Amino acid sequence: MNIFNILFSSLIFSFILFHLNALNVTHDSRSIINDGTHRIILSGSIHYPRSTAQMWSDLIRKAKEGGLDAVETYVQYDFSGNLDLIRFLKTIQDQGLYAILRISPYTCAEWNYGVSLRTKNDVFMNEMKNFTTLIVDMVKKEKLFASQRGNIILAQVENEYGNINWCAQMADSLNIGVPWIMCQQAAPPEPMLETCNGWYCDEYKPKDPNTPKMWTENWTGWKFKPTKMGHLKQLHDVLHSIEYTLTNGDVKNEKLNNLVMATIYQTKEKSSCFLSNTNTKIDANVNFGGISYFVPVSTQTSLMVKKLNKAEDEPSSLKWTWRPELIESASVQGRRDISVNKIVDQKDMANDVSDYLWYMTSIDVAKDDPMLNGTVTLRVNDTSHVLHAFFNGEYIGSQWSKYGDNNVTYVFEKNIKLSLRKNLISLLRLSLNYGPMFDLVGAGITSPIELVLSKNIIKDLSSNKWTYKVGLNGISNKFFDTNCASKSSSNWVSDPIPVDRNFTWYKTTFKAPLGNKPVVVDLLGLGKGMAWVNGHSLGRYWPSYIANKKLCKTETCDYRGRYSDSKCVSKCSEPTQRWYHVPRSFLKDGENTLVLFEEFGGNPSAVQFQTVEIGSICINTHEGKEVKLSCQDRPISKIKFASFECVGKESCSFKITEDKFGKPSCEIKKLAVEAVCKDITF
Numbered sequence: 001m002n003i004f005n006i007l008f009s010s011l012i013f014s015f016i017l018f019h020l021n022a023l024n025v026t027h028d029s030r031s032i033i034n035d036g037t038h039r040i041i042l043s044g045s046i047h048y049p050r051s052t053a054q055m056w057s058d059l060i061r062k063a064k065e066g067g068l069d070a071v072e073t074y075v076q077y078d079f080s081g082n083l084d085l086i087r088f089l090k091t092i093q094d095q096g097l098y099a100i101l102r103i104s105p106y107t108c109a110e111w112n113y114g115v116s117l118r119t120k121n122d123v124f125m126n127e128m129k130n131f132t133t134l135i136v137d138m139v140k141k142e143k144l145f146a147s148q149r150g151n152i153i154l155a156q157v158e159n160e161y162g163n164i165n166w167c168a169q170m171a172d173s174l175n176i177g178v179p180w181i182m183c184q185q186a187a188p189p190e191p192m193l194e195t196c197n198g199w200y201c202d203e204y205k206p207k208d209p210n211t212p213k214m215w216t217e218n219w220t221g222w223k224f225k226p227t228k229m230g231h232l233k234q235l236h237d238v239l240h241s242i243e244y245t246l247t248n249g250d251v252k253n254e255k256l257n258n259l260v261m262a263t264i265y266q267t268k269e270k271s272s273c274f275l276s277n278t279n280t281k282i283d284a285n286v287n288f289g290g291i292s293y294f295v296p297v298s299t300q301t302s303l304m305v306k307k308l309n310k311a312e313d314e315p316s317s318l319k320w321t322w323r324p325e326l327i328e329s330a331s332v333q334g335r336r337d338i339s340v341n342k343i344v345d346q347k348d349m350a351n352d353v354s355d356y357l358w359y360m361t362s363i364d365v366a367k368d369d370p371m372l373n374g375t376v377t378l379r380v381n382d383t384s385h386v387l388h389a390f391f392n393g394e395y396i397g398s399q400w401s402k403y404g405d406n407n408v409t410y411v412f413e414k415n416i417k418l419s420l421r422k423n424l425i426s427l428l429r430l431s432l433n434y435g436p437m438f439d440l441v442g443a444g445i446t447s448p449i450e451l452v453l454s455k456n457i458i459k460d461l462s463s464n465k466w467t468y469k470v471g472l473n474g475i476s477n478k479f480f481d482t483n484c485a486s487k488s489s490s491n492w493v494s495d496p497i498p499v500d501r502n503f504t505w506y507k508t509t510f511k512a513p514l515g516n517k518p519v520v521v522d523l524l525g526l527g528k529g530m531a532w533v534n535g536h537s538l539g540r541y542w543p544s545y546i547a548n549k550k551l552c553k554t555e556t557c558d559y560r561g562r563y564s565d566s567k568c569v570s571k572c573s574e575p576t577q578r579w580y581h582v583p584r585s586f587l588k589d590g591e592n593t594l595v596l597f598e599e600f601g602g603n604p605s606a607v608q609f610q611t612v613e614i615g616s617i618c619i620n621t622h623e624g625k626e627v628k629l630s631c632q633d634r635p636i637s638k639i640k641f642a643s644f645e646c647v648g649k650e651s652c653s654f655k656i657t658e659d660k661f662g663k664p665s666c667e668i669k670k671l672a673v674e675a676v677c678k679d680i681t682f
């Protein structure tokens with residue numbers, strides 16, 4: 001069969017799966033029902049705006065290989081380029097997977113803004129209706145709902161918000177032909193189906209007895225998703241293999257001892273069971289159906305290794321040029337700046353256009369002003385995040401809140417010496433815009449801003465004329481845009497490269513690493529700032545932000561038992577992040593350009609481009625169990641801890657000791673998988 005044939009037959013396959021008939025998606029208390037068949041839908045989330053359109057099909061393929069049935073996604077209100085929702089949905093469809101469309105309009109997902117802008121008010125309600133209708137119409141036009149022979153089997157309205165009847169009615173009136181879901185709600189009105197978002201949803205029960213138990217989000221946007229696909233694939237395969245008994249069988253629980261419970265699903269033909277051990281530390285020995293089981297803890301961890309893979313003619317270190325960022329002062333104000341006689345909330349002023357906002361004011365000091373000859377303290381009250389202060393064009397200091405608490409205020413204080421007549425105060429404020437109550441607690445500098453000479457001699461500058469400038473000069477003038485480079489290339493200086501200099505732009509060129517493995521840029525040595533490759537933003541970086549060393553309490557990782565974010569904390573005292581993904585589609589043959597804006601001061605000389613691949617796998621297991629090793633598409637090169645016949649294979653299985661069990665009523669493999677993931681009991 002030639003390539004064309006293969007492609008052609010896979011197209012036929014997805015065509016048959018989704019286009020021949022409309023799918024009748026309903027539900028009962030046990031599960032979603034597709035054309036009369038109870039289904040367990042295993043879904044993974046891909047936030048498409050976080051990746052390039054070129055990466056989508058590979059990400060979806062991996063989801064499918066990992067045993068998933070569906071991909072769920074949020075929706076962005078912008079459909080250009082990497083935000084092409086319809087293209088994303090069709091890519092899912094082409095791979096033969098279902099889609100779950102979380103229209104919201106609110107996407108939490110740890111992007112800017114947050115929780116409580118969505119109150120019941122006409123402005124928001126109208127916008128929400130408009131938005132939801134727009135998305136539904138777009139999707140209907142492309143016939144993507146399962147009711148139209150498409151692949152969308154569920155749609156979500158709202159996200160992790162209260163029980164809002166009006167938005168349920170509004171959604172229902174759009175007649176999409178597949179069920180609507182609402183997550184983390186008090187019982188939503190019919191016909192909305194209630195679902196759960198959270199780390200664990202094992203103890204969750206929908207309030208409506210006719211709603212099946214659905215877990216729609218494991219807070220995926222927050223986490224580094226480790227490469228545990230091999231392990232999860234086995235779990236998914238097991239769940240699929242017992243789908244019928246799980247969705248049709250009678251259920252009963254049998255207590256085996258104080259901590260271990262067997263949950264048995266029984267139909268006329270078959271039974272399946274789960275053993276769950278609620279002890280947080282000790283593995284269990286249990287007797288079940290006359291057979292004793294040692295419930296093992298067996299995990300496979302893949303380590304990602306980074307390699308240089310440099311093009312042959314690439315020099316060993318990158319050559320840099322640099323230029324300073326313009327430090328604003330009241331004398332360099334642009335036409336579009338806004339002046340007001342008060343301190344304005346940063347969200348209102350910057351309107352999410354930029355993280356950066358300048359606050360600038362000038363103070364006239366008269367000859368007889370007592371502040372003239374004394375030491376004066378500039379005192380700024382701030383709602384945390386990052387503040388840099390300048391006095392008469394000179395940097396005088398910075399402050400930011402540590403470890404992410406954004407419902408705190410701090411006071412920045414610095415001594416200054418005022419000059420006769422005009423003095424300029426410029427404050428550069430950076431807002432990282434996420435956190436609980438973000439919209440309620442306010443952002444930016446708050447009143448009062450004061451000059452303090454003594455307890456009794458204080459000047460409040462809050463009602464001075466403040467000039468606001470949104471963003472940075474280099475960003476407005478696109479220093480990162482390689483198309484503009486020729487225009488301003490003379491402004492980039494090659495020698496010497498300053499180190500630890502704040503508010504500095506750096507630029508270099510590089511060749512794409514060889515091969516097709518994912519590329520990262522290692523920014524260790526830099527402080528904090530933003531990065532671009534060939535004009536495409538890689539986002540913010542902050543490798544000088546060191547993970548709190550007090551948080552790492554134990555060497556081992558054990559997530560069993562109640563979830564707590566203090567479990568499995570690792571890499572304390574190390575940068576919270578130093579490698580940043582550079583999508584291959586940003587790169588071209590020949591010369592590529594990397595531009596950095598360094599805000600805190602750093603040294604770019606160690607910056608490197610690397611490729612990432614799976615390096616080695618570690619197994620923890622107990623006697624009597626079969627373990628399976630897999631390096632995904634790479635052969636196993638070395639077995640370090642034992643000599644089994646795995647070297648050279650892409651995957652292999654073996655038993656740790658001889659099988660000492662008789663014919664079990666529940667298959668061992670299923671038990672092993674379930675024992676590890678005991679939180680998945682239905």
Ligand SMILES: *[C@@H]1O[C@H](CO)[C@@H](O)[C@H](O)[C@H]1NC(C)=O
Binds near residue numbers: 036
């Ligand atoms: C869809 O399936 C349900 C039962 O699950 C049935 O009651 C309904 O009539 C079906 N609808 C269509 C259009 O076939």
Ligand SMILES: *[C@@H]1O[C@H](CO)[C@@H](O)[C@H](O)[C@H]1NC(C)=O
Binds near residue numbers: 133
């Ligand atoms: C949404 O509102 C805009 C302008 O307010 C209007 O042009 C558009 O037709 C509306 N879209 C829908 C789907 O209601």
Ligand SMILES: *[C@@H]1O[C@H](CO)[C@@H](O)[C@H](O)[C@H]1NC(C)=O
Binds near residue numbers: 199218677680
């Ligand atoms: C949910 O996420 C947590 C933390 O990453 C993980 O330990 C747990 O296994 C996840 N649950 C499932 C069923 O994937």
Ligand SMILES: *[C@@H]1O[C@H](CO)[C@@H](O)[C@H](O)[C@H]1NC(C)=O
Binds near residue numbers: 368369370371372373
């Ligand atoms: C500040 O010092 C200058 C020169 O030393 C003096 O002329 C002036 O009167 C002083 N002003 C005040 C307010 O003390």
Ligand SMILES: *[C@@H]1O[C@H](CO)[C@@H](O)[C@H](O)[C@H]1NC(C)=O
Binds near residue numbers: 409411446
């Ligand atoms: C900051 O300003 C607010 C409002 O004026 C005030 O309530 C608060 O106490 C100030 N914070 C500090 C730490 O002084």
Ligand SMILES: *[C@@H]1O[C@H](CO)[C@@H](O)[C@H](O)[C@H]1NC(C)=O
Binds near residue numbers: 407440441
């Ligand atoms: C912020 O924290 C204070 C206590 O530190 C608390 O009283 C207040 O309610 C919090 N505000 C919000 C909006 O969460």
Ligand SMILES: *[C@@H]1O[C@H](CO)[C@@H](O)[C@H](O)[C@H]1NC(C)=O
Binds near residue numbers: 388395398500
């Ligand atoms: C650069 O900024 C950092 C924090 O913003 C500050 O600690 C440091 O003193 C500054 N360095 C210089 C040279 O201005």
